[in-house]
Amino acid sequence: MTSTDGSGPRPTKQRLAVLEALASVDDFRSAQEVHEILSSSGSPVGLATVYRTLQLYADQGDVDVLRREDGEAIYRRCSETHHHHLVCRSCGATVEVEGPAVERWTTSMAAEHGFTAVSHTLEIFGTCAACS
Amino acid sequence: MTSTDGSGPRPTKQRLAVLEALASVDDFRSAQEVHEILSSSGSPVGLATVYRTLQLYADQGDVDVLRREDGEAIYRRCSETHHHHLVCRSCGATVEVEGPAVERWTTSMAAEHGFTAVSHTLEIFGTCAACS
DNA sequence: GGCCGTTTGACAACCATTCTCAACTCTGAT
């Protein structure tokens, strides 16, 4: 429901397959990993298309993006509301977390320094219970 | 303060030059940009050495690293205490900010979900007063 | 001076990501 006119991106077989692949796992995956999943699941999609699709959905806000330490982009299908992530460094397990106080803090901090059109990123990394 | 024995990395001319280049600007710069600064300032340092040096200091915690939207790593010489950043999307102007409440929130959030060995990243992006 | 581990730098290699472009697929009219 990102657009209502008929001119938006088409829900093609490939695009739906990418979303399904993301939905089939619970943690963040790179474009190449999504491409892998699709190939081994019998509905292969071109690598370029996977890249295009992921960034399409990322722009629409339908998938979350963050970066591994080496800079590689990883994607996850998350809930629609604004949230942040608690990610296990070892197994990748991901928990969505919310913190209204943090949201307020970032906005007030930005206002205090005269910044406008503010956004923010916040991720927490650690070792989950299963991995420790 | 990262090592006290005499076997640590040597403070070579090139390494000091890299630190100086970073100190000469106030915002985050990429490795290639640091290499540029050094070249045009009359004390050129090999690009590979710039990369090695920046990640050396980053590992030691002497410089902060974050990533542009396209994934490129950028570096900045910051204060020694733990802090976060308010960065102008347009001109790159950077302000260091601290928020004890946020620090507490991340730790309690991690503990609540059984995560240990926790770290976190938090950056705020916006348009600074001068650019708006 | 000569020895030896560290550091450097030019260049090649790597690899995630983007570009190119011809073939393909919808959709909506005719």
Add this chain to the structure above:
DNA sequence: ATCAGAGTTGAGAATGGTTGTCAAACGGCC
């Protein structure tokens, strides 16, 4: 159904940041 045109795909080439290679240069030490 047919056709035109816009949107989409995929294989491969190209891009570009980053890392690896390795011989030469350096620095402390005997």
